[in-house]
Amino acid sequence: MTKVACVTGASRGIGAATALKLAQQGCDVAVNYLSRADAARAVVRQLESLGRRAIAVQADLSDDAQVQQMIKTVVRELGELHILVNSAGYSSHGGIEQLAIDEWRKMLAVTLDGAFYCAKLAVPHMRQAGWGRIVNLCSLRAMTGSAHGPHYAAAKAGLIGLTKSLALELAPYNITVNAVAPGYTDTEMNQKSLAEKGEQIRASIPLRRIARPEEIASVIAFLCSDAASYITGETTNVNGGIYMR
Numbered sequence: 354m355t356k357v358a359c360v361t362g363a364s365r366g367i368g369a370a371t372a373l374k375l376a377q378q379g380c381d382v383a384v385n386y387l388s389r390a391d392a393a394r395a396v397v398r399q400l401e402s403l404g405r406r407a408i409a410v411q412a413d414l415s416d417d418a419q420v421q422q423m424i425k426t427v428v429r430e431l432g433e434l435h436i437l438v439n440s441a442g443y444s445s446h447g448g449i450e451q452l453a454i455d456e457w458r459k460m461l462a463v464t465l466d467g468a469f470y471c472a473k474l475a476v477p478h479m480r481q482a483g484w485g486r487i488v489n490l491c492s493l494r495a496m497t498g499s500a501h502g503p504h505y506a507a508a509k510a511g512l513i514g515l516t517k518s519l520a521l522e523l524a525p526y527n528i529t530v531n532a533v534a535p536g537y538t539d540t541e542m543n544q545k546s547l548a549e550k551g552e553q554i555r556a557s558i559p560l561r562r563i564a565r566p567e568e569i570a571s572v573i574a575f576l577c578s579d580a581a582s583y584i585t586g587e588t589t590n591v592n593g594g595i596y597m598r
């Protein structure tokens with residue numbers, strides 16, 4: 354049976370690479386984006402060239418009404434929903450004294466509220482299908498903390514709690530819920546820090562290089578496959594060994 358996936362933040366970066374891997378695995382895919390419609394449409398064309406059905410769906414995930422509309426569109430256009438990958442995210446910096454309260458709220462709204470809204474609205478479709486996969490994009494920073502991004506680290510750590518809780522609740526319905534925690538990955542999100550201190554960052558990683566988005570996407574796609582049927586509630590670190598330092 355063809356599986357239908359919704360990948361949030363799939364207009365670029367890890368989300369786009371995941372959409373491609375899932376399409377290569379035989380899934381039809383909804384490509385969510387915030388504002389870059391052209392980039393999302395380019396990903397859709399790439400998926401269609403593999404013979405898969407694909408749609409681009411705009412939604413700001415911090416707004417539950419927009420998420421509701423997005424999930425409705427996915428099910429209307431692609432028929433079902435079996436796989437949800439919560440990859441959308443952004444980064445911003447500031448220590449506790451600099452960080453504006455609005456920025457704290459926005460980070461939690463996009464990262465944690467967004468993942469919760471998407472899961473809440475996707476799960477009924479997975480239960481109906483008797484099969485489901487949810488993968489939440491967490492971060493190395495959930496484990497290490499971040500002196501320059503307490504909001505980012507806290508939101509990502511919150512996702513681990515959400516992952517474990519949903520894994521426990523949804524296991525009886527054959528729905529697995531996992532998290533993937535990337536280290537430094539070559540996407541737009543951290544272009545600035547890589548430009549400023551790329552050498553220092555590479556030297557701190559046992560594998561001595563930054564990950565390619567495909568290297569994170571292949572782990573996500575595995576967790577979304579039948580091959581990962583007995584894994585749930587786990588957070589998989591994909592970071593070139595940096596966490597051992």
Ligand SMILES: NC(=O)c1ccc[n+]([C@@H]2O[C@H](COP(=O)([O-])OP(=O)(O)OC[C@H]3O[C@@H](n4cnc5c(N)ncnc54)[C@H](OP(=O)(O)O)[C@@H]3O)[C@@H](O)[C@H]2O)c1
Nearest residue numbers: 362364366367386387388389413414441442492538540542
């Ligand atoms: N890159 C890394 O080193 C790294 C490390 C650890 C964890 N992660 C996590 O991995 C995930 C993917 O990161 P990435 O590096 O692939 O990011 P990216 O290349 O910057 O892409 C971000 C994606 O999220 C979308 N997005 C942002 N805010 C959104 C919102 N409010 N609603 C809907 N979509 C939104 C963007 O849409 P538009 O294109 O329309 O703006 C884009 O598709 C994130 O959760 C990130 O925190 C990344």
